[in-house]
Amino acid sequence: MQKLQETAEKIRTMEIRGAGRIAKAAAEAIRDYAAGLDVASIEEFSTRIQEASSFLISTRPTAVSLPNAVKLASKYSSGNVEEARKEIIENANCFIERADKALGIIGKIGSRRIQDGDVIMTHCNSNAALSIITTAFEDGKDILVIATESRPRRQGLLTVRHLNNFGVPTTLIVDSAVRYYMKEVDKVIVGADAIASNGALVNKIGTSQLALAANEARKSFMVAAETFKFSPNTILGNPIEIEERSSDEVIDPVILADLSQVQVKNPVFDFTPAKYIDMIVTDIGIISPGMAYAIIKEHLGW
Ligand code: RI2
Secondary structure, three states: OHHHHHHHHHHHOOOOOOHHHHHHHHHHHHHHHHHOOOOOOHHHHHHHHHHHHHHHHOOOOOOOHHHHHHHHHOOOOOOOHHHHHHHHHHHHHHHHHHHHHHHHHHHHHHHOOOOOOOEEEEOOOOHHHHHHHHHHHHOOOOOEEEEEOOOOOOOHHHHHHHHHHHOOOEEEEOHHHHHHHHOOOOEEEEOOOEEOOOOOEEEEOOHHHHHHHHHHOOOEEEEEOOHHHEOHHHHHOOOOOOOEOOHHHOOOHHHHHOOOOOOOOOEOEEEEOHHHOOEEEEOOEEEOHHHHHHHHHHHOOO
8 A cells, every 4th residue: 555655645746747647657556556455355355446546536636537547447347356456457557558549649630730830829738738749840840839837836847848858949938928929829739637528628727718818819729638538427417626736836835924814725727618629639539529428428438
């Protein structure tokens, strides 16, 4: 359990972050936990796997890739401990392989929609969105990227470093400059932490501002998301919880301690309604947000 607890802690503190990376780390943690589980019966095996799954899922509430990965990885049907263990190891490995492949496929499919000369705006740090951008660049397309800083944790700095390593010309802007620069943009490409059955996107706080500004300026808004980022629970009308993180990420606690009348809010995701989304690039192809329900039904086994 110690290694699983360490992974859980890294996800909670965001040492491991990004919806896709979180999903893979959780699948690995369940796999290794099952591999080393010393139990006397299948009932005990089942209880311990369920406990470990719930523990991992509780670390971050919004990215649906986390519960989806844990559920897909921890599935087994055998009543025999050794066979059940084998099933989990295989399912987890299969999930990890699928997740790795998905990024390449999204890059390939999405990059076909990028034109020579495009200016692309992106927000936060999404591997899926970056896969599209760097694939287009490696295909020889002459592109420029405008990347937001993404306060409070400034994941935009990871994005500009990644793009710089690929040699992609990139401009870093503060989040509040999004609308100011939208007139220069051709396409917005962002990642996803979750996609609801009605096609609404949940992604890093501020994403909906990019969507509104893109809509106002009639620019296209593209989401890059693996199929395991779609939320089965939303079919049942359950809302996606928006994670609130510590005020320490926004303001120095020593300064805040002096401000007795001030409270700090730090929601880390927001909702972008489906009507602002032109397309979602997934590992099974490009879909309109209206197809989200079909993805959940056909590709997540609901
Ligand atoms: P990939 C991140 O969340 C960002 O919101 C990003 O858009 C999303 O996960 C998807 O990232 P956080 O973990 O899976 O930084 O595409 O809160 O890498």
